[in-house]
Amino acid sequence: MKNKILSIISVIAFLMGISACHSPEEFNPTVERNIINNLTASFPDDDSDDNSFTSEIDYTNHVITVVFPYNYPQLSDNVLQLSDLKKMRVIADLDNNVYVYPTLLFMDMTKDNFITVKDQTGTSTEYKVVAEIRKSNECTITKFNLTSLGLSGIINENAKTISLISLESIGEVLADVSISHGATISPDPRTVALNYDQDQKITVTAQNGTTKSTYTVKKEIPEKIAAGIRANSAKLLWAKKLTDIGISSSDMTTGIAVTNDYVVINERAKNPIYLNAKNGEKAGTMNISFAGSLTNFYTTSDKDGNILFTNLTPNAGPAFTVWKASGVDQAPEKYIEFTTSLAMGRKLSVSGSLNNNAIITAPIYATSGQFARWQVENGVLKSQTPDIITAQGIGGWGTNADVIYSDPTDPTSDYFTTFYAEPRNLCWMDGKTNSIKNKGVALDGNYVPNAVDHAVFNKVEYVASNLVNPWSWGTADNIYVFDLSSGSLGTQAIDFGSTGLGINGNYGSKILGNTNGNYCGDVVLKVSDDGYYMYIYFMFCNGYVGCVQCDCIDM
Template sequence: MIAIFSLLLGMNSCVDVENLTPSVSREGINSIKASFDNDDSSENSFTSEIDYENGIITIVFPYNYPRTSENVLTMDKLKHVRVVANLDDNVTISPAILYMDLTKDNYITVTDQSKKKKTYKVIAEIRKSAECVISSFEIPTAGLSGVIDEGAKTISLISLENIGSVLAKVSVSHGATMSPDPTKQAQNYDNEVKINVTAQNGTTSTVYTVKKAVPSKTEFGLRAGSGKVLWSKKLNSELGISVLNLTGGIAATKDYVVINTRNQNSIYLDRKTGAIAGTLNLGDNVGNLVNFYNTCDDNDNILLCNLSPNAGAFKIWKIKGVTGTPQPFIEWNGGLAMGRKISVKGSIDGDAIITAPIYAAGNQFARWQVKGGVLQSQTPNIITVSGLGGSWGTNCDIVYTDPTNVNSDYFAAFYASPYKFAWISGATNTLKTYLPSNNAGNWIPNATDYAVFNKCPYAVYNTINSFTWGSDDSIYLFDVSTTSSITSPVWNAPIGTYGGKDNGGQNANGTGDVALKVSDNGYYMYLYFMFTNGCVVCVQYDCINM
């Protein structure tokens, strides 16, 4: 009986293996991707086009590399290129590939599931860009930013006043040309202006119509599906921040994103492109425990804090824009562990609420209030939150919803059971509800922000992977107009893409940051986020009814 059972088991195993061969054979090979050795740039990945009928695989390289540089990529740079093939299950390729000399033809043979063979020729092509897109359009003299409807190819200038003939500031696809060029030839924007954009390849083109108008908005909140990543920069290889685990915060002003690295002057990036735009002058406020974290209010006031009690009394400095210098703002010798995060809602030139979590048992935070541009007291109110799980330890961030009302609700991202994002009643300082989370305790929430966009309130928080294994590092944006609207996020960052483990190295402190900003014209909301040792990223949403 044992022998018969073994025989039947073996027969069933054979059937399972045979079922792995699909009834209809596909092409076998789906793509070949190429990359350069010793290049950590996010651009270092080149896709291919496959002509299955004629057996030709063309790996396409850009004319300029890096793509936004003036460096022309030449064929001699393709002598030793790393290649990776994407194959269907049970498909093999010979000879085995790892590197190719793409200055010459390469031949590979693909054997599919039915043992059928096909030979492909692999070649390289350096191709000029076919992109012809206007990504931003501004009239600096009038303080106007155009609202771009890419589908309709229209750019709306929201103005009730005459604009006249003026020069524009335009971001256009790299290598593309404009006719007429509004950055060199003044145009009268009180009338419709048509701009023909021709791509770098000289053949692909599109026409944009610039007009004074007020585009209609969605009834409430952002347009579904409008979230798109405008740019992503690796802290280490692209921004030159080589030290690990010391970059913990970002401060988003109207025009720049300030990246706080504790042992150096903070750098700031152009908010539209992610390009390095300059360095803050922090003076004596540089040090591992001094410029520990920064954030920004609604009026370009950057707030910088130290780590207390490690660096003595808790201090917050204010810096007016990226050209300002640190000025003393708050000093409180409370002897409590503070400074890993601070948040501000509103403007310290008007009304604002500033919070700093206290990293000890008891779910407490310090709160300062600003009224009419005047700090009400150097001594904060100490608020205790009830109804939560365990104490939030060294990872917590708290942001209020109304800068004029200390009894308004607030949100807390913290690392304690049940590891969920918390919506807290400001009137009673008790838990109102938890927002959904897939966090089982391995991933660390430690930053949050809040903004109202097109009449809809939004809250965002992060979860961070601090290990050398596993996959997390994501961002979750929620519609928090009602407690019933938070069953799932309206946008989240793909896991395992932007974090430290997947880029510069293990995020040992489990730190990162998030910031929400609404454009002055009210048509765009920007989400900026950063993972320590990973990337800083800009995501754009709109509320254009299209």
């Protein structure tokens, strides 16, 4: 055993001796191609996102050019001067085992600077560092809207085309256009009304005066996607504070009516204001003869733009009354007068068109799911006296509820209802049994749902609802749009939250430092006549009124 151990030790010693006789292998590092990859400069004590300026490196002539924008901040009109670069913080991006000296910290970039770069092999190269203030070469159109007509141009940057989706004549109008900072545009459609029934060529010249892009603006009818809303097409078109459009009273703005051209905002006891539906600008005031705190309590509309107003019973008297106007310039006339002591008038909904077929619904408050239902056939209201329907499974909907049917020709079709009661969900009701068929997301009992609407867009049914925050604390004032193609209320078609459009919680009374004492709000779905766009209008009392647009364009 002792001899075996000695033999093993001898072998190990012999192998170590052989190894010791070999000369060590040379260290061959992985040599990167550029050695120095970038030199970044920034202004000290400036934490803006724009404060980082990269370089261009001429490896043949050993010149590093740090490029600064002509304007800084980059979207300002302030012209950057060479004298502004007296003290710049600099950082080098080096390959492994590469060194630069003198040590980098600050540079006076009003003059030439010299640095030495030593690579992995020990070779040193001197670079001259210079600054260049350079005008931008960007020449893109980032927005092209015909705001007066509510048309948003679809920009295809690769093809340099801008598509205006319209089935009707457009004519000569001014455009709302955004282009790259410092660039110019010719002809300028912001100041020259072009005829968009014909293709228009528009050239954008960059700030540097040489780089150019030419776009073709064309009216066209594109293909639609197979069904529903195009993903990520939703955008906030506009939002207006109610106070900015002339509504000064508190807790008196109850609802909105929407036509193709206008959004009518009901303010109790006053003539309603109406806005341009596509840009939110104030367009006029309706003249109603019955204005009063309890007599124009709420407003709504049908799909063809008929505008309805309700009174509040029994407070306003013994008859529930609905007035109808065929447009903002028409004097409303009595449409429904139903003698009753029931509590009605805080909400009214219309499925369909009063010119053809429609179902009108009005919740009966302080009941467990009761609502009144009128039917319109071939433009004729069948009766002044409604059917009284009871939605089963509702715990009692107090003074906040809304009901909308899915099929304006069929009173046994499914309907949708929202309410401040148990169960705290938007409910999809079976129209034949009046029982709950499906429920939406569970809602926080601190907040109040009170509006619902339904529309069919590009062969898919959608339901919209809201959630109102009456307090000076908490986070609500939300809107929701559900895609019903799955057969449930489990799919939200649009993200209105912080990861999406950022609307939820940011357009109600609380965000303006107010409260919403009567828990009022509204939401309306409006499909364009050409079927390419769906608009979601929303209003929160003492807060904002606004509009979201989405489309089904195949692009």
